Amino acid sequence: MRLEPIAAPSWQRRLIPPAAAILATFVIAALLAQIAGGNPFSIFGLILSGALGSKFAILETLNRATPLIFTGLAVAVAFRAKLWNIGAEAQLYAGAVVTVVLGTGALALPAPLLLPLLALAAMVAGAGLLLGPALLKTRLGVDEVVTTLLFNFIFLLFVSYLLEGPLKDPMGMGWPKSPRLNPEARLPRVVDGLRLHWGFALALISAVAIWLINTRTTLGYEMRAVGQNAEAAQFAGIPVTKVILKTALLSGGLAGLAGYSEVAGLKGALTLDLSPGFGYTGIVVAMLALLHPIGVVFAALFVAAIFVGADSMSRAAGVPSYLADIMLASALLLMVLAILLSKFRLRRD
């Protein structure tokens, strides 16, 4: 058996393997559910109804998808330029910290001014956090995988310090938790009385904006050129270092928006469990989406639905919700295989 490259894959060739990967994911999950003592069909039913079965469930899924769209975009933008940003988790927290610092009274402005300003500040914070590793990469050739990954741990400890010290809520009865945002700093809900906030809309707008940047602007062209062949890009006069730094700012900024949207839209305050690994799951989302910004939206919805659905399934059927993690992991691995199969043909000797 060996792989033979396909010069120009047809659309079937590009669509069928990913679809088969999703299907195989469900088969694996069904087997595991069976082993765990549940009925696979009822478990999928429970996951489905838990994720999409009611207005409440759908809103919960959309809320869960929101930060994943942001971090998924952050990763997709960076990976396309071969900037391996594994630090979306830290950049998300940077955005959240800045939102809390400025939104708890430091800036006394009306909501229509304050909200965009906070979003901008969160982006700057996230971007700033990735700028360091990007500069280390362009100036000294330090591998950004290592720096961004390790920075996640450093930054989470820093947040922990903030929540025990300077940012600790005096009324929090000793919990490591920041004070609540002022009402003007909260993202309003899309419809009164429903739990969905405008962060979701902002995520969709960001996805479209990134798609436009990728396909229509010189920056998008430059980012792709640098990602595909930096040597040729350099020779042609594309300022490679500048493009890498711009990519880093954009990527970090998007991850920072995830933190902003979570704090200002959903939680209202900063805690250490603000993100259950949204930054890392963003990598899965981006890969499932084949780094396509619109694909990121759908991949994030898919991933969110599995998480939300598995939580509710676990309560109802007693099968551990870790099933969701396994499903995601197998979806990712199978998707990588599917990408391979959409570009190569398997030949039997």
Next chain:
Amino acid sequence: MTTPSMAQRAANGPVLRLKEITKRFGPVTANEDVSFDLFPGEVIALLGENGAGKTTLMNILFGQYTADAGEVELFGATLPPGAPRAALDGGVGMVHQHFTLADNLTVWENITLGVEPLFQMRLNSSAARARIRSLSERFHLKVDPNAKVGRLTVGERQRVEILKALYRDARILILDEPTAVLTPQESDALFATLREAIGQGLSVIFISHKLHEVMAISDRVLVLRHGRLVAERRTAQTSRDELASLMVGADVKPARFAPNAAGPALLQLQGVSTPDNGAAPRLRNVTLDLAAGQITGLAGVSGNGQAALSDLISGLITTQSGQIRIHGREIGAWSPRKAVDAGIARIPEDRHKTGTIADFDLTENAILETYSTRFARRGWLDWRAARQFAKDLIATYDVRCPGPDTRIRLLSGGNMQKLILGRVLELAPDIILANQPVRGLDIGAVTYVHEQLAKARARGAAVLLISEDLDEIMQLSDVIHVISEGRLSPGFPRGSQQPEDLGAWMAGHGFDTMTAEGPHAP
């Protein structure tokens, strides 16, 4: 050359037989109805333009591709299609144009990799090394079995590839453009090896488009054109001229251009030295004028500072000392962008790595240097104009391809080079840097590139032609400089020097008698 007589051959029968091979890639037919036999102790040359289907045919034989029709017979047995192992085990060894060696392993490890199981490989390493030593002596393939491949020169790596095939008891050697990467001396050594191999009964398929090599080494020549076998000649009964015209389908006249009056110097280097980066030689106190309406040829043995000069003019590196003037004005900050903006057309040495982005389509590659200046408004790209530009280039410069949306990796080298030429020449540049512009191209494409350079010269551009092919330099240049160890010789007007004189400069003679301020005639 010792070759068995025809009678002997007929008695032995062919070792390899290709029968009516046809292969299509989508709408493109790469091979159509190709049949030939290879006899023991015979060297067949497979001759053809880029994209004529030579490499595809060999890939089918070697099992990398599966033919749509036809079959391959090896020592009388039909090979299962699409099985590289079968051809390998059957005694076919292929030395690809681009080597398939692991840099971090030693020579003997590379050679035994995949032949012996890993554990045995370690246990029998001394036996393996002894066998490699004896093979390398027998076939004049000098290389140290214990050296790391990453440290070897290109010529040595090729020897390792050949040893790899011999180690596997190959009876048939396929060499794909083996001399494209070699110095003349290395090529001669390779030919000695091949003669030794056929003397011992091996058969060789030699893929090339260098006619003098084909004439020197082969017994028979097969000419491929547009995927079809259009001619078969016994080497002794043909000539370079005939082969050249068979290859391109017309009589090729060497490009020769009438003298042209030199205009003002458009690009001037004065006492330029470049920083020492440890690897490639740097420029040392180089003074060079590129005059309008002239082709300035830079001759020299590869690796004597050509790369530094080319990188400098391309904007990739800056000077350590000395001045660069463009249109008489000294340049300030220097970068590839500045070079493009200054009107320098740059044809890079490596079209695959520096000239194009393989997975970009033709449109995206066509605007690589001008996307921000010609096809963008306030950061937004005008794809419609870009696509039209690519279409125009495809039409004007005869780029053979399915269309502007084709990924450039699917094009042959010649068509890729035509796109690069078009991309830079469309801007009507004053100064043209052509670094090895015809390396690896077929005669048709070579002629085309040379004509384009001549056209640019005729309209008053200053052309710097860097080439390791002295014939090319002497045929095209109005002025010839020789570069050796980063030093530049005086400019010799066309016809003033014999090849031997230039050869002496290439070998490093004459530089010491030049005056201190630079190579203006002593």
